Amino acid sequence: MKKTHSPFHLFLKKFRKQTMAVAAFWVLIGIFLVGFAGPWITPYDPNRPVTEQYAEKGIDRAKEMSGMIQVTGVMSDGTKRPLSDLTLQSANRQIASVSGNVSGSVSVTPVGQGSTMVVIAKDNVATQVKLDVSMEDSAPIVSGLLLHGPTDAVKKGDTFELELEAWLSNGEKLVGVDPIRSKLQQLRKTGNSNAQENNGFLSGKKKKEEQQIQYESTNKDVLRVSSDGVVTSLAQGVGGVKVSLGAVSTIVPVAVDTKLKEPVLVQIFPDQMQIQLQDSSKHQQPSLLHWFGTDHQNRDIFSRVLAGTRETLFIGFVSVGMGAIIGTLLGLLAGYYGRWIDSIITRLTDILLAFPGILLAIAVIAVLGAGMANIIFAVAVFTVPIFIRIVRGSALSLKQMTYVEAARSIGVQDFVIIMRHILPGMLPVVMVYLTMRIGTAILLGAALSFLGLGGDITAPEWGAMLSAAKDNSRNLFYPTFFPGIAIVLTVVCFNLFGDGLRDTLDPKLKE
Structure with a gap:
């Protein structure tokens, strides 16, 4: 006797052959379960900012959200020393704030979102670190400068040029004035001339001057420096040549017919020239803590998708x-x-x-x-x-x-x-x-x-x-x-x- 099947059994038998439909059916079952259990399985309250819920969940993100820069000073004799009494400045305080301590560490705390620079200075030397808060990596900036002094003894009436070296925030190293100027032009053409702006409000002639390499003599009775970097010794003594490019600067000591008594700070060297941080106030990127990131009101998107x-x-x-x-x-x-x-x-x-x-x-x-x-x-x-x-x-x-x-x-x-x-x-x-x-x-x-x-x-x-x-x-x-x-x-x-x-x-x- 031939075995007969119920209409439902025949329906299931035919439906199982629809591979894509079966897969879609099980996905829909999962979506239904999420919809039913959504309010109970969301890791965060979907209607409140996550920062208000960190304390409830025992999460401390203060250290995670701030960055730390360790600074070392390079002297004219090549030795390295820890630095203190640093002058710190955030180029845009609406994006980040900075603070330091006696050990030479610089703490950076994000305030808003965007790209800015953290300027670290002492005496006649300054460097800057590129900071991106809750955004993709932007164009590099000139992070530091270094002048190489004359190798031979300098006498009165000597004329010489100093070799300039620059390094960018992405680690690229440039040697010589012409390569540095060429790179600056390239940055301007790509619309990233703000790489050398201090606060985003420079314009016109002042903005153009801020982006030029500028030489200066710290003792004009001993040394004279032309605009193109040619140095002439005028009298016996100790002077210095300072070169600036926007907020970045360095100095090299020059002793004419005498000896340098003690080394001079010529370079401030940060352990990282660019850092990326998350703004804890909104738009946190996807992470293990927030799988889908957070929205403009800092609400957990993963929780909102589940609840929605x-x-x-x-x-x-x-x-x-x-x-x-x-x-x-x-x-x-x-x-x-x-x-x-x-x-x-x-x-x-x-x-x-x-x-x-x-x-x-x-x-x-x-x-x-x-x-x-x-x-x-x-x-x-x-x-x-x-x-x-x-x-x-x-x-x-x-x-x-x-x-x-x-x-x-x-x-x-x-x-x-x-x-x-x-x-x-x-x-x-x-x-x-x-x-x-x-x-x-x-x-x-x-x-x-x-x-x-x-x-x-x-x-x-x-x-x-x-x-x-x-x-x-x-x-x-x-x-x-x-x-x-x-x-x-x-x-x-x-x-x-x-x-x-x-x-x-x-x-x-x-x-």
Whole structure:
């Protein structure tokens, strides 16, 4: 005797062959679980800045957020010494603040976001460290200078040139005035002339002068220095040649017909010439502590994506469910009874379908006002005419079937015929399209929230998250990437699952 299988068993057997649909089904199961458990599994409160929650969770990020620069002084005789009494300055105090201690360490604390310089100076020598806060690495800057003094004894009347050496914040070393000037021109052409600005407010002639190599004699009775760096000894004694480039400077001592009594500081050498820090106040980059980073109000994006899953799915399911129920009922009436009922419902459907979906939803929101309930209603209105057409076509076909005519001939009531004979026959088509329309509804709901029509713009809803992050999308990818990828993944999975259901329920497909 041949073994028979139930319709459900046959359905499962055919559905398992749809590899992509099965994979999409299990992903959707995971999304549903996240939506259900979202408020309980979020690592942070999605509506509060994470900095307010660090103390509650026992997290201390003060050390992690600040940078430390260790400074060493290089003397004219080549020896190295620890430095104290340093002069410290942040080129832009709105980005970072600096402080030092007696051991020669410099602490940098981010205040805002952007790129700036930390100037470290003592006597006639200064160096600067490039600082990027919560942003990608920007163009290099000249971090330090060094002059190489004359190797032979200097006598009165001698004329000589000093070799200038510069190093950039990216570790590149330049030897000679011409290579340094060439590099400066290259930085200006690429729009990074602010590499030598002190505060971002220099302009015109002063700004141009700040970017030029400038020579100066510390003792004009002993040494004379021309603008191109040629040194002439004038009298016996000890002098010095100082060279500056913006905020960076160095000095070399020159003894004329005498000996140098003690070495002079010629270079301040930091252990790092560029540092990258995170601004703890907002837009923290993805890390082990914040997997998706934080947004413009310093809220954890990962927590907001998890919490927003329930709200996003709620919009999709409720709106499509309402549209499917109303559309199915109207489609059954139009297809079964025909005549003037069919004409009225069909004309109303044609009018609604004449509007693009997003414009129809915006028109509904414009009448009812912004809000989550109104978004659901607007998406439902957009969904109703689609189901009316599908159900009406199926009803027109099914009411001509022999078993329907037989039921009508024996006096079965119209309501019973519709519910017991016509509706079950079109359920597979309705279920398939309902599944596929959920993805479209989620996309439309996110679009309305993105346009600011979702009511509470601070709610952890994926479309609202995209709207809040759009102003920073050019500089930061993660505030828009993760909510966007969540929408894409959910919509694609619903579409793949719907395609799999359609192929499985199609009676024309044989095993």
